[in-house]
Amino acid sequence: MKSSIRIGTRGSKLALWQAQHVADRLAAAGLTPEIVIITTTGDVVLDRSLDKIGAKGVFTEELEQGLRTGHVDIAVHSAKDVQSSIPADLELLAFLEREQVNDVIVSFDPALDLQRPDLVLGTSSTRRKAMLKRFLPHAVTAEARGNLQTRLRKLEEGQYHGLVLAYAGVHRMEYDSLIRFVLPETQYVPATGQGSIAIECARSLEPDLKAKLRRILDHEATHVCLVAERAFLRTMEGGCSIPSFALATLAPGGTVRLHGGLISLDGQHWLDEQQTAPLAAAETLGVRVAEAVLARGGQQILDDIRQQRQLS
Known part of the structure; x- marks a missing residue:
């Protein structure tokens, strides 16, 4: 059984944090991890909302192709980005321990008032847009694509009063000081998998290696x-x-x-x-x-x- 493990990941700071977190777990167990950055459609197409580009596999398809060709041994995803059905030749091997699941509103304004009549909140999530229309109907939602740092730059430029994001990503990137509101998960129920990191592999990966990776990561x-x-x-x-x-x-x-x-x-x-x-x-x-x-x-x-x- 080989000890060198090639980890496929997107190249954003948050994706790299997640991949490094996995790499650290593997290294502590005596394996030799190598991080391989793969660009996905979702990283390239930023001028359209997710529902306009189909969304199915938009953040995973290229990583999955890397698994098929053997370019990488495992792929690391935010679990909420993984499409509903996994191709038959691949499998979800493990889920790392879940972080706090809530959506949060972040802002550079420490006195952000959610009741202000001209409130503009940025989000790229169809679910969050719909929930905001239900629970904050006076708010205007504006498209907010790009990685976390890009969205925060747009926030700082004044394109929005606040951003609606997953707590997990904000916390992992150490932006906790910008959190103004933690939205209750009983009302703003999160997306499937939110807060967890998913590990995907090819079904053909060596069985003993799969079992070891599952023991280490799941x-x-x-x-x-x-x-x-x-x-x-x-x-x-x-x-x-x-x-x-x-x-x-x-x-x-x-x-x-x-x-x-x-x-x-x-x-x-x-x-x-x-x-x-x-x-x-x-x-x-x-x-x-x-x-x-x-x-x-x-x-x-x-x-x-x-x-x-x-x-x-």
Whole structure:
């Protein structure tokens, strides 16, 4: 079994932080990691919103090609960026322990008032835009593509009053001092996988090596939760371009609870479902919650969204 591990990653500071975090874990276990930077479509196409460029695999496709060719052994992703269905020749090997899951609002203004009538908040997330229309209907949302540093530069230039971001990225990049509001996860329910780092590999990777990497990197509780969330997302046939949300947490008695749902683009229609199941049934739980949301009107919301996008 080889000890040298080539780690594929995007080149942003946050992506490199995540890759280095993985590399440090591997090095501590006696392996020799090497970080390989790969540029993805999402890093290049910055003049269109995610829903306009399809979003499926926009941050992962080139990394996955590197896995297929053997250019890299593993790929490191923000788990929320991983598309709902993984190609048959690849697999998600591990999920690192999850960071705090919340969305946050960051600003250079320490006295930022969310009730100001001319409030402009930057975000590239379809889910966040829809939730802001529901919970802060007076706010204007403005597109905010690019890496975290690019978005913060735009914020400093005055293009927005605040940015809506995942706490995990803000914290990992040590911008905690800019956090003005931590949005409650019971209301602003996060995207599938938010706060965790996903490790992907080719199914053909040496079995003993896969087992060792899983032992070093995988966090069991996080893995169970993300199995439920990703089964929900897959059943919804959604991705970054669909305003769905899902958060699984471990519950008493060896169970997992999943809160999943869907919101219309204008924020007017909100459907959610909460159910609990044994840990071993996490995947079934995700499917069941998604099917309940779809049956209660979620399918109509998805159909309406797709029709609107065809017309736009």
